[in-house]
Amino acid sequence: MGKYIEDAKELLTYVGGRTNISAVTHCMTRMRFVLADPAKADVDNIEKMGIVKGTFTQAGQFQVIIGNEVSDFYDDFIAVSGIEGVDKAAVKKAAKANQNVLQRLVGTLAEIFTPLLPAIICGGLILGFRNVIDSIYMFDNGTKTLVQISQFWNGVDSFLWLIGEAVFHIGIPLGICWSVMKKMGGTEILGIVLGITLTSSQLLNAYAVASTPASKIPVWNFGFIKVNMIGYQAQVIPAMLAAFTLVYLERFFKKITPKVVSMIVVPFCSLLLAVMMAHFVLGPIGWKIGSAISAVIYAGITGPVKVLFGAVFGTFYAPLVITGLHHMSNAIDLQLVADFKGTGLWPMIALSNIAQGSAVVGMAILQKRNAKAQEVNMPSAISCYLGVTEPAMFGVNLKYRFPFVCGMIGSGIAGMLCTLTNTTANGIGVGGLPGILSIKPQYWGSFALCMAVAIVVPIVLVLILGKKRLTESEKGLVADIDDVKKEEEFTASSKQVDVCGCVEGTVIPLKDVHDKVFSEGLMGEGVAIVPDGEEIKAPCDAKVQVMMEETGHAVGLKLENGAELLIHIGLDTVYMNGEGFENLVRVGDVVKKGTPLIKFSKDKIKAANHEDTVMCIITDKGLAKDTELHTGIKADLNTSIITMK
Incomplete structure (x- = not known):
């Protein structure tokens, strides 16, 4: 077990x-x-x-x-x-x-980019470290970098670029092509080859296009047409368009090609046409689309409305996480890095995560005496500060609602400050406190200030609002409300409780039931009813404690005096797997006398060769001292079949 x-x-x-x-x-x-x-x-x-x-x-x-x-x-x-x-x-x-369609689209994007994140995060950290050693003038009175004064660190800087280039120049287009093919069920190696053709050393590097005169750009000359030999290093949309084209070309040729020659025809035709489409049509179009999107976002981050942009994005990023739409930000971040050598979007994402974690810290302070709540609060806060937000958001903040809003407010203020100071990251990093390692060194100070805001503001707001919104039991100042109810149940006065007929019929002694478990009282004392009706109703005020959801043949009730009552419909009806039974209540429901609990079919029970006798068993007497069983009478809701004193 x-x-x-x-x-x-x-x-x-x-x-x-x-x-x-x-x-x-x-x-x-x-x-x-x-x-x-x-x-x-x-x-x-x-x-x-x-x-x-x-x-x-x-x-x-x-x-x-x-x-x-x-x-x-x-x-x-x-x-x-x-x-x-x-x-x-x-x-x-x-x-x-x-x-819906939008959810499927977002889900597809998430599945494409998620496998690439480890490499992207690694590349971002490496670029951040290289910036520290080759871009910060902290030696010789602020005139030289570490790389300039040390041959060792110069070699480290050069070596690390091997990984940085592999990730951002080559890895992104190649990885996207591979991931799309894997996601869509295509031949993955063809996706890898397609990605290589987009970043080949034969092509003019995408980063050199802007500084190269048009007359100097190499071309493929086919006589009647010339095509620029331009690479798509770090480009997201051209790679996605090319990869999806390859997927559907491969599907098309698989469909029309005889299997005997498919190994030759399908990959050759699919890859050749996909590469041609990528360089002749899709690449240039995708480049322009990607550049347009990144230009709009960049204008929002750095333009005259940047403070408003930061406030809106910072405030509403957390709700985007709930919908799953936040996955689209990965593609935008990568495009910003490709076009502008950095992204101002990702720092705000990290700040949103920090703010939600801080809201949980505020809850942990408020609930310091609530041991059960702390089992969730502390691990969730730590997880959130390290970039994993789900436990904090769904386990704490959305549960109480106001901490989630407090986190949004703190994130919105931090986002405003982030765009106001033009804080920029080298790329996507760890989405929490360690995220500072991916920030460009010249912005470490401003990002640290933003982090302080994202930490302090949610905590303060939660403490202020929580004092009024949380109950004493939620704070841990009194016992949990369920424990209080339980205690009240077991300390209630031992007044008489009458268990009435849960179904119309004739009450018989348990010893007459054709099942030793019941007839010999192994489950407890009680009575049985040969039913005339087909609906089980609550025989008294109670709380539903157990419900056989799958089979529907039994329900357990907890009575006012703490006693527990089992109502079991038929003999061996568990093997009917719910056929002929319909549950009308759920575990935890508080029911009044007469509340319908279960509907059942006598005909279906009979057809399954089972008896339909209904057992009413006291499995725990609770506070009751004496029990009187009434048999040989007609059962209904106005007649007591078991009296507990």
Whole structure:
């Protein structure tokens, strides 16, 4: 038995049972569900589970944040549910049924750029380090750099450019072409070759185009037409257009080419035409589109409205993360780096992450006496400061709402200051406190000031608002509200509780039931009802404690005196797998006497060769001292079948 078996059972119930799960997998911190009916997920109760850090729905997937132990939890969940786990690709495919066109587009962009991020982040850090040693004049009274006074550091600077060039000049177009082919199911090596043709040393480097006279640009001369031999180093949109063209060309030729010659015809025709399209048409068009987009963003960051741009982008980046639209910023950042040797967008993204983490720190201060809340607060804040925002945003800030807004405000102010000081990064880096390493050295001071704002403002706002908005129990100054209710239940006066007929019929002794588990009282004392009706109703005021979601044949109630009552419909009806049963309530619901709980079909039970006798069993007496069982009578909601004193 795994350590998370009970938690897994509970989560299975709350997501709507195995019949509501179309697919399930997990990532580093989250369980990822594709649900047949997302509305059946009991989000409130899921988020109350001790092991759950939060929930959210994105890209058609219902995601439950578990934390670092998610792998072990997943194994126990699969064992408990009996569901065959699938890989992430299968889950994403299933989730597309729940996505609109925009969500699918954004999801595709995310899947293209996500595999490239490790290399891009590494390249950004390397460029940042090279700037420190070759661009900061901190020796000989501020007249020389470290590279200028040390042969060793000069060699290091030159060597590191090998990696920097590989990432930003060659790696981005090549990586995009490979990633698109992988994502779209094409032949990956053809994507790699296509990427190489966009960055070949035979071509004029893209960075040299602006300084090269038109007459000096090399060309391919076909007699009737000349095509410029220009490379697309660091260009994003030309590479994407070329790669998608290759994907659809390969699909087309696979469709029309006989299999006996497909190995020769398909790659030759697809790659040749894709390279021609890339250099003759798509490259120049993509270059202009990319340049236009980056020019507009650059104008926003550096132009007369830069402070307003910084305020808007800084404030609303966090909500973009919720929608998944933030993935588009990767392409814009890379284009800015290609066109302007740096990006002013990425620093604001890092500041937004820091601000959301700081809002959690504010909550941690407010909830310092709430041990349960601190189990989520502290790991979430640390994770956010290191660039992973989901635990903080979905586990804490969105749960209470006002911390999320406080983080947005702090991020908006920091964004204003960021654009006001023209703070620029070498490229994409770690999206949290370590992000300063990717900032150009001359802007370290201004970015440090922006970070201070992103840290202090959310914390202060959360402390001010939280004092009024958080309840005493949420602060940890009194016991958790559920514990208070539980304590009240068990310290209630031992007044008489009458359990009335949960279904119309005839009450018989348990010993007459044709099942030893019930007839011999192994589950507890109680009575049975030979039903006339087909609807189970609450026999008294109670709270739904257990509900057999998948089979629907039983429900467990907790009564006012702390006693626990099991209502079990039929014998061996668990093997009907829910056929003929309909649950009308969920675990956690507080029900009044007469509230419908379950509908069932006597005909279907009979057709399955099972008895339809309904058992009412007291599995725990709670505060009751004596129990009286009333048999040989007609059961209804006005007649007591069990009296507890």
